[in-house]
Amino acid sequence: MKTIAIIEDDQSIGDLLEEVLEREGYLVKRAYSGTEALYLLSRQRPDLVLLDLMLPGLSGEQVLEKLSGVPAIVVSAKAGVDDKVRLLLEGAADYLTKPFEIQELLARIQVQLRKAPSPAAPLFQAGDLTLNTLSREVTVGKEPVHLTKTEYAILKLLLQNPTQAVAKSVILDRIAQDTPDCTESSLKQHVSNLRKKLRDAGGRETIQAVWGIGFKLVLDGEETSL
Amino acid sequence: MKTIAIIEDDQSIGDLLEEVLEREGYLVKRAYSGTEALYLLSRQRPDLVLLDLMLPGLSGEQVLEKLSGVPAIVVSAKAGVDDKVRLLLEGAADYLTKPFEIQELLARIQVQLRKAPSPAAPLFQAGDLTLNTLSREVTVGKEPVHLTKTEYAILKLLLQNPTQAVAKSVILDRIAQDTPDCTESSLKQHVSNLRKKLRDAGGRETIQAVWGIGFKLVLDGEETSL
DNA sequence: CGAAATCTTTACCCTTTCTTTACAGTTTTC
DNA sequence: GAAAACTGTAAAGAAAGGGTAAAGATTTCG
Numbered sequence: 295m296k297t298i299a300i301i302e303d304d305q306s307i308g309d310l311l312e313e314v315l316e317r318e319g320y321l322v323k324r325a326y327s328g329t330e331a332l333y334l335l336s337r338q339r340p341d342l343v344l345l346d347l348m349l350p351g352l353s354g355e356q357v358l359e360k361l362s363g364v365p366a367i368v369v370s371a372k373a374g375v376d377d378k379v380r381l382l383l384e385g386a387a388d389y390l391t392k393p394f395e396i397q398e399l400l401a402r403i404q405v406q407l408r409k410a411p412s413p414a415a416p417l418f419q420a421g422d423l424t425l426n427t428l429s430r431e432v433t434v435g436k437e438p439v440h441l442t443k444t445e446y447a448i449l450k451l452l453l454q455n456p457t458q459a460v461a462k463s464v465i466l467d468r469i470a471q472d473t474p475d476c477t478e479s480s481l482k483q484h485v486s487n488l489r490k491k492l493r494d495a496g497g498r499e500t501i502q503a504v505w506g507i508g509f510k511l512v513l514d515g516e517e518t519s520l
Numbered sequence: 521m522k523t524i525a526i527i528e529d530d531q532s533i534g535d536l537l538e539e540v541l542e543r544e545g546y547l548v549k550r551a552y553s554g555t556e557a558l559y560l561l562s563r564q565r566p567d568l569v570l571l572d573l574m575l576p577g578l579s580g581e582q583v584l585e586k587l588s589g590v591p592a593i594v595v596s597a598k599a600g601v602d603d604k605v606r607l608l609l610e611g612a613a614d615y616l617t618k619p620f621e622i623q624e625l626l627a628r629i630q631v632q633l634r635k636a637p638s639p640a641a642p643l644f645q646a647g648d649l650t651l652n653t654l655s656r657e658v659t660v661g662k663e664p665v666h667l668t669k670t671e672y673a674i675l676k677l678l679l680q681n682p683t684q685a686v687a688k689s690v691i692l693d694r695i696a697q698d699t700p701d702c703t704e705s706s707l708k709q710h711v712s713n714l715r716k717k718l719r720d721a722g723g724r725e726t727i728q729a730v731w732g733i734g735f736k737l738v739l740d741g742e743e744t745s746l
Numbered sequence: 747c748g749a750a751a752t753c754t755t756t757a758c759c760c761t762t763t764c765t766t767t768a769c770a771g772t773t774t775t776c
Numbered sequence: 777g778a779a780a781a782c783t784g785t786a787a788a789g790a791a792a793g794g795g796t797a798a799a800g801a802t803t804t805c806g
Contacts, residue, residue: 444764476764479767
């Protein structure tokens with residue numbers, strides 16, 4: 295999901311934008327002044343910024359300087375060519391004059407986002423479970439779950455083979471580099487801890503035992519009658 | 521020198537564009553129909569295409585499909601939102617309605633060209649942290665921080681992969697040219713020193729340990745642990 | 747050379763993680 | 777139906793990892 299920061303002091307315009315963007319599936323952050331914008335940007339890096347020029351606090355131009363890589367679409371009532379040219383040369387990715395058609399804005403947002411270097415999101419998902427192999431973060435819904443190295447390795451292996459039964463010997467094999475001394479009896483302990491953490495984070499029971507074999511991930515409320 | 525292809529059937533408009541662009545220092549190629557455009561593009565790959573929509577032969581849309589990566593600014597007399605949206609979503613990088621100010625076109629051309637070869641940002645930022653690879657300066661907010669060679673290398677590596685867990689072995693690998701004898705135990709010492717310097721300069725705690733793996737940079741005030 | 751800065755090593759404490767042991771509940775097998 | 781084999785969870789001790797300080801080793805630089 296892409297994050298878009300709306301930097302706009304006019305409440306009603308901002309509300310409208312937020313509503314439209316969220317309906318399109320974007321995650322929206324807002325700031326109402328230049329200084330607030332800088333604070334917002336310092337805390338997190340959105341994929342795109344919608345920037346109003348006439349801001350209290352810092353001017354839009356000053357905010358623009360601080361973006362360092364995040365594309366910005368300037369949305370302004372200033373229709374003059376000089377303003378457009380200046381902002382575009384100063385780093386704006388695009389410039390739209392108010393009033394504008396919301397459809398055009400959405401299209402131009404897509405243009406900006408599609409050229410972002412989307413580095414093949416290394417994400418594994420199943421149900422409300424998400425595992426990011428880059429940040430090594432695991433979430434249940436929106437809830438982050440802290441896993442140990444071994445638990446992470448187990449869950450990742452299961453997520454790579456959803457709905458398939460994974461033999462205990464295979465699991466031990468694959469996590470051997472992380473946890474060389476793990477035996478079958480400690481494995482069941484890890485699985486138990488893992489299940490508890492997922493449960494505590496609000497997840498359904500997703501790791502199921504396969505009798506005599508190992509474990510598997512169940513996606514839906516499916517039952518595997520023996 | 522950048523090459524721009526002008527695909528425009530109107531001779532006088534094309535001449536005007538060519539003259540202006542050449543005065544700006546671009547190398548200009550021309551095509552007067554859709555089919556000619558495809559031939560031109562098959563022979564050489566310009567850095568940017570200026571594309572008129574109403575072409576004899578193939579339509580602008582059809583040309584657009586064949587561009588495969590070359591950014592295109594559509595220049596058209598069609599001012600309707602539907603046309604704009606359609607073209608932008610089909611791959612156009614920008615859309616200008618005739619008549620337009622030549623200055624704005626030049627600015628938008630620069631916008632397209634400047635982002636072409638991902639210009640190896642000399643600046644890395646995260647939160648209130650800034651690292652300038654040209655001057656080798658690191659600041660927390662406005663406060664300059666003096667780092668040793670090793671500390672600088674570590675921080676730069678983390679800033680290049682924000683929010684990603686970076687394995688200790690990877691860090692050791694990447695800083696090996698600067699600090700060949702660094703081991704895991706000395707690495708944690710460097711990280712400790714680095715954290716202390718950033719802390720003393722007023723920074724938040726941004727370098728987080730990933731248990732058993734290495735370290736990562738946290739942008740938000742997000743918590744991964746516990 | 748000598749001083750300062752930098753890097754590595756050692757040591758210690760604390761936290762996290764892993765394995766083991768124990769025991770209760772289930773399923774299978776005979 | 778009972779023994780055997782397997783699973784699930786808890787608790788505790790063992791092992792490993794991380795954080796920091798201090799001291800020794802090395803390099804840098806005037």
